[in-house]
Amino acid sequence: MGLERLLAERTRGMGVNAIREILKVVSQPGMISLAGGIPAAESFPMDILKELTCRVIDRYGSSALQYGRTEGFAPLQEALVGYLAEKGIHTEADDILISSGSQGVLDAVGKVLISRGDRVAVEAPTYLGAISAFNPYEPEYVRMDTDDDGLLPESLESILRSGEVKFVYLAPNFQNPTGRTIPRARRQAVARILQTHDALLIEDDPYGALRYRGSDLPPIKTLAPDHVVYVSTLSKTFAPGLRIGFCVAPEPILQWLVVVKQGIDLHTSTFNQALAAEYLTGGYLERQLPKILDLYRPRQEAMLEALERYFPPGFRWSRPDGGMFLWVEGPEGMDMEAVYREAVRRKTAYVPGKFFFTETGEGSHTLRLNYTMADEATLYRAVKILGKVMDEACGYSRLPRLTTASSV
């Protein structure tokens, strides 16, 4: 058999998924995983699921099980109009496309916009799922600089000046992997730059609703509405297993997203869209969201406290006001993939940060920690173990400048 000869060129270029490989150990018994990017099971509204199902059956009958429009189930599109208005995004039901998770939008965006070799601007580091959505369309990534407050707008500007990019991809709220949030002034600067260069932004906002402190910031969509595809999801505030994402896009882009989505999956599950519509309109989200925040806030605080207590000098980490992740930077030159193996031996897992960079060689000394999947005591214990592993890794390092850096 030689079926491999039939693979498309794009497939040959894909290679094995390295992160998938290294994370296989995470499901070993006894492992404490800070590697996941997933919500706590306790955050799901299990108690109302039967009630929601009954509402769907009573209200929509068999139409909830039937084929539906590619654009989305109309009652959900309408419910999202109100949901989005609270974020300052004023739109009509027809401008909203419902997708199979926000991943579904990212794939469709890639399909509609990227020809091989086209430039796509991404943060360094950036969300891995976006890269795996865009990669099959074979773009060239242009790396935008960031600091602790996320994207540096001047970096975007200089990239747009240097030539056309098909789109800019940003996650301005509690970014995955860093937890960073782009401040208001930078959002305004980004909006102006997009308008000046007539450029398109894919604004990915899966975590915006998970704010534990401080006030919401305006989506860039509200500042440059004609230049932004705003993407979000109910995966973090309802349930990821329902795969309900959505976007609000300028008309010239939206119509093509609909055309390609028809070829991808015809439409997103009608039944799940109906559940989501009832979740939003029945006041369930309003009641569930505070419970979710009360679950995650102390977990984040526990992790921050444990990092302070147990991590050796020379390390720094983000202190986000929301989301699901902390970003840790060790001393320059440290190899967090090598340290990962020792951490896993001691039954604690994280994601080495290098996987979130599009350019090899970057981020070796960084790692991502998730705090939504374990309770405070477990998180505390896990960070204590990691602190010890990091301490030893610094001490054992044969690079003298590391030893110095670790005591800064």
Place this chain on the structure above:
Amino acid sequence: MGLERLLAERTRGMGVNAIREILKVVSQPGMISLAGGIPAAESFPMDILKELTCRVIDRYGSSALQYGRTEGFAPLQEALVGYLAEKGIHTEADDILISSGSQGVLDAVGKVLISRGDRVAVEAPTYLGAISAFNPYEPEYVRMDTDDDGLLPESLESILRSGEVKFVYLAPNFQNPTGRTIPRARRQAVARILQTHDALLIEDDPYGALRYRGSDLPPIKTLAPDHVVYVSTLSKTFAPGLRIGFCVAPEPILQWLVVVKQGIDLHTSTFNQALAAEYLTGGYLERQLPKILDLYRPRQEAMLEALERYFPPGFRWSRPDGGMFLWVEGPEGMDMEAVYREAVRRKTAYVPGKFFFTETGEGSHTLRLNYTMADEATLYRAVKILGKVMDEACGYSRLPRLTTASSV
């Protein structure tokens, strides 16, 4: 705004969806649509939906709402092993990929296998949804000849001799749009040809379970297991709105389907997969399927009887043992897209057959009729109207050879 300049080359090539345009009228009030390709709402097991939801909650708890493996929800993969064994396909859970409708497999197949300009062999006519899944990857279609028994194997053989095709796409059971089924001897011939040329078949089987008469035929997958991706769905036997499809693929292809699916939608709805697992293992499908067959069988018979009674001479149509469609051929030279406009004026819609051909100019005198969406009396009335419209179209035609043909 000039965002259109950002479209990928593949998108520029897509053009408007002509069939989408002409079918817009179908939802007008009072219209009898024989144009749809969708199951009757009465075929859905509405009465057990609450019960199924309770089973899912009791059995799987919060894991039914959580992110899941890209490959599929293990209990559904396991349930499908037994389901497939009844069709003669002996496989393991790990060889099954669950997809978002069978459309999800077709898109992933295109992504994994087709580079621009690659040859893909399709029947003439073929399933429109497959074409819209493959088109964005920019294949060249090679047209295989068919007769009333579907694919002519010698046509496939001569195509494979003439050069490599990335894959062959066939729907051997009650094909959409023709309703045709490929007989056993031809399936054996196709299997031999695939093996001889080490070629890959995508065997699409959405309708195989909808058999009203006669005996099941073996899937080609059972005759050439290493050369076939078998694709099917629960859309016609459970509910299309849940978007549950699946495939069984040879290992070298399956692993890549999983990799690209991760970028497309991470995974198919866990909740819906859990519902499907319970539907299969709880004996619900076994009880529902006879009801579905008893619903559709008399509808098909009514349509066949009405065609016999009301359609003018010079017309012929398929008499399939199952599925959802009949294929009607009018006299050569007749333009069923023109006739469509008159039919719609009289509140009856169908799909002009030309849309199912990859080469322009073919199939102008053909049309597809669906019989699952209306009751027998309505179908009878609709076919009577269409018969009159066809009769007039033949009579009014200014092409003398048409008048002759119509009285054959």
